[in-house]
Amino acid sequence: xxxxxxxxxxxxxxxxxxxxxxxxxxxxxxxxxxxxxxxxxxxxxxxxxxxxxxxxxxxxxxxxxxxxxxxxxxxxxxxxxxxxxxxxxxxxxxxxxxxxxxxxxxxxxxxxxxxxxxxxxxxxxxxxxxxxxxxxxxxxxxxxxxxxxxxxxxxxxxxxxxxxxxxxxxxxxxxxxxxxxxxxxxxxx
Amino acid sequence: xxxxxxxxxxxxxxxxxxxxxxxxxxxxxxxxxxxxxxxxxxxxxxxxxxxxxxxxxxxxxxxxxxxxxxxxxxxxxxxxxxxxxxxxxxxxxxxxxxxxxxxxxxxxxxxxxxxxxxxxxxxxxxxxxxxxxxxxxxxxxxxxxxxxxxxxxxxxxxxxxxxxxxxxxxxxxxxxxxxxxxxxxxxxxxxxxxxxxxxxxxxxxxxxxxxxxxxxxxxxxxxxxxxxxxxxxxxxxxxxxxxxxxxxxxxxx
Numbered sequence: 001x002x003x004x005x006x007x008x009x010x011x012x013x014x015x016x017x018x019x020x021x022x023x024x025x026x027x028x029x030x031x032x033x034x035x036x037x038x039x040x041x042x043x044x045x046x047x048x049x050x051x052x053x054x055x056x057x058x059x060x061x062x063x064x065x066x067x068x069x070x071x072x073x074x075x076x077x078x079x080x081x082x083x084x085x086x087x088x089x090x091x092x093x094x095x096x097x098x099x100x101x102x103x104x105x106x107x108x109x110x111x112x113x114x115x116x117x118x119x120x121x122x123x124x125x126x127x128x129x130x131x132x133x134x135x136x137x138x139x140x141x142x143x144x145x146x147x148x149x150x151x152x153x154x155x156x157x158x159x160x161x162x163x164x165x166x167x168x169x170x171x172x173x174x175x176x177x178x179x180x181x182x183x184x185x186x187x188x189x
Numbered sequence: 190x191x192x193x194x195x196x197x198x199x200x201x202x203x204x205x206x207x208x209x210x211x212x213x214x215x216x217x218x219x220x221x222x223x224x225x226x227x228x229x230x231x232x233x234x235x236x237x238x239x240x241x242x243x244x245x246x247x248x249x250x251x252x253x254x255x256x257x258x259x260x261x262x263x264x265x266x267x268x269x270x271x272x273x274x275x276x277x278x279x280x281x282x283x284x285x286x287x288x289x290x291x292x293x294x295x296x297x298x299x300x301x302x303x304x305x306x307x308x309x310x311x312x313x314x315x316x317x318x319x320x321x322x323x324x325x326x327x328x329x330x331x332x333x334x335x336x337x338x339x340x341x342x343x344x345x346x347x348x349x350x351x352x353x354x355x356x357x358x359x360x361x362x363x364x365x366x367x368x369x370x371x372x373x374x375x376x377x378x379x380x381x382x383x384x385x386x387x388x389x390x391x392x393x394x395x396x397x398x399x400x401x402x403x404x405x406x407x408x409x410x411x412x413x414x415x416x417x418x419x420x421x422x423x424x425x426x427x428x429x430x431x432x433x434x435x436x437x438x439x440x441x442x
Contacts, residue, residue, distance in 0.1 A: 024265040026265075029265040132380070136380075138380050139381055140381040143233075
């Protein structure tokens with residue numbers, strides 16, 4: 001069944017992107033399934049085609065994670081209004097045990113993170129660790145259910161290459177914002 | 190020549206792959222050099238099984254023949270750096286100077302993980318690995334014995350330009366071999382051991398960089414043999430490969 005699903009996904013993606021192979025340094029090389037706050041499951045490379053901000057988080061985090069979301073909002077606001085709709089915002093949980101679809105949906109509602117602009121997603125534990133490794137995000141579960149984790153915002157180009165990253169959280173990183181503008185302009189041509 | 194190689198690799202694939210040996214380890218409460226809560230809590234390790242030997246060149250070659258996306262000439266750059274398996278004669282042969290029984294090295298974390306998945310296993314966690322490596326021939330935890338530490342440190346001092354020995358050192362009390370003394374080994378959570386060098390100081394300049402109640406502080410500072418391993422693993426990125434970094438796999442019970 002799983003194989004059939006993977007095949008279907010492949011066919012689907014194949015028809016969409018048959019003309020241009022993925023670059024070798026694209027994170028979309030990873031064959032991983034994600035499920036979003038709406039309960040839909042899709043392959044990671046379904047994100048191909050748009051410039052996006054990506055961060056990892058967990059919904060029960062009370063300290064830095066809300067600031068990661070705020071920083072994503074700030075960065076999004078710094079973009080020219082005309083380009084803003086072309087910027088995807090993706091939050092991936094590193095706490096798949098507790099971040100169910102329902103938990104993600106509630107978090108999105110509470111923080112006013114509206115689809116389709118915002119995607120909150122979870123993956124199975126193995127895929128989660130692989131994604132973190134690709135994105136260079138470190139996290140470690142603590143016995144009380146919290147996590148130690150690095151806080152980073154990443155910028156992906158339409159082909160899934162990491163073109164910029166920042167660990168400035170809580171305020172706008174002007175250099176990073178510039179990279180976002182540049183990536184959006186490049187992808188509009 | 191090409192057809193010969195094809196036949197040979199066909200034969201290799203046809204051979205029933207000798208199933209790797211796994212030893213059962215009881216686990217339990219284990220005082221790790223990395224306290225579970227960042228202060229003093231021991232790690233709680235569930236019973237698991239560990240490969241008795243590191244994965245060899247021969248085993249990894251068979252894997253790449255069966256899963257060609259992990260051949261060194263096909264692998265996506267995002268999964269391994271340019272030195273991946275570069276010591277082999279070619280993408281589908283070891284060559285005369287490489288022993289099939291040597292532990293495979295120059296493999297990335299992604300490749301190691303994919304291999305383990307192919308034998309229905311996973312990479313061990315750091316706690317599982319550290320716990321297993323604490324054993325000697327007759328004790329599950331020999332770390333307080335200066336002889337244990339001495340043996341580990343002696344290996345660190347061995348020059349890395351001599352050929353690696355084959356796997357198959359003497360078994361420890363669990364029946365596991367070569368944990369100390371042959372190669373460094375990937376663990377599943379290699380990138381989560383030290384979440385940033387400044388993470389101990391949550392109120393410092395980096396207080397927004399890390400989230401969570403207590404950060405990791407290292408216990409048993411005298412046990413630098415183990416801490417060195419933590420430091421080396423922490424300095425790696427998942428696509429990295431090195432001349433003396435291999436792996437073995439584990440299974441949950």
